[in-house]
Amino acid sequence: MSRALRWIVPLVVLLVIGFLLYPHLKNAARYYELIREPMPAHLPVPVKGVLPRSLVDTWGGARSEGRKHEGIDIFAKKGTPILSSTHGIVTRKGWNRLGGETVTVLGPGGNYHYYAHLSRYADLKVGQWVEKGTVLGEVGNTGNARTTPPHLHYGIYDFKWKAMNPYPFLK
Known part of the structure; x- marks a missing residue:
């Protein structure tokens, strides 16, 4: 060829x-x-003020309906800003049963960065370009997290929507 x-x-x-x-x-x-673009080897913690050393790897933990946890839960006070961990394009903003209020950003390498349980959205539109550090919304406990303390569920999915553990990228 x-x-x-x-x-x-x-x-x-x-x-x-x-x-x-x-x-x-x-x-x-x-x-x-x-x-x-290649996916970055290291990503910033997507919750303002949360340090990498305070993270706990919750990947793979048992969840309802026989599921495994496909992300990391980052606990913070309700209303804490959620920041995009990478530059990219907002591909989804809306509600789903498990994640509640969610935002998805397509980032480098064709990987999707999924932010769930938001209490509020930033002023974003689907198709909008965001830079690393752009505020996407605020920490909450929407969706299936309504009985838990406020936190961000952060997940990374490849182009075929296969989950990968975000913890090694954040620590």
Whole structure:
């Protein structure tokens, strides 16, 4: 295969997929560059004022309905700002049964960063570009966390939505 085809074919495929799955994306070139970037080896803790040394690895713990925990719970006072752990594109903002109020950001490497149990959203729109450190919302206990202390459930999922443990990236 010629050198030109090696990058043209994946580009065309990704642009078509991007426009089909994410019609709200206005800048396909930025999307393409974002997913081609490597995922950072280290990420900042996405809750303002929480230090890495205070984190506990809650990955894989038993959950209701026979599920395993696919993230890390970061406990903080209700209303504490939640910060984007990476730059990227907001791909989802809304409610779901388990996560309650959630925000999902597509970051480098095509990985999704999932922020759940928010008490409030920042003024964000789906398709919006955010930088690392952008406020996404505030810590809460919505969804299936309504009987727990306020916390952020932070998860990282690859392009196929397969979960990976965020703890090693945060410590």
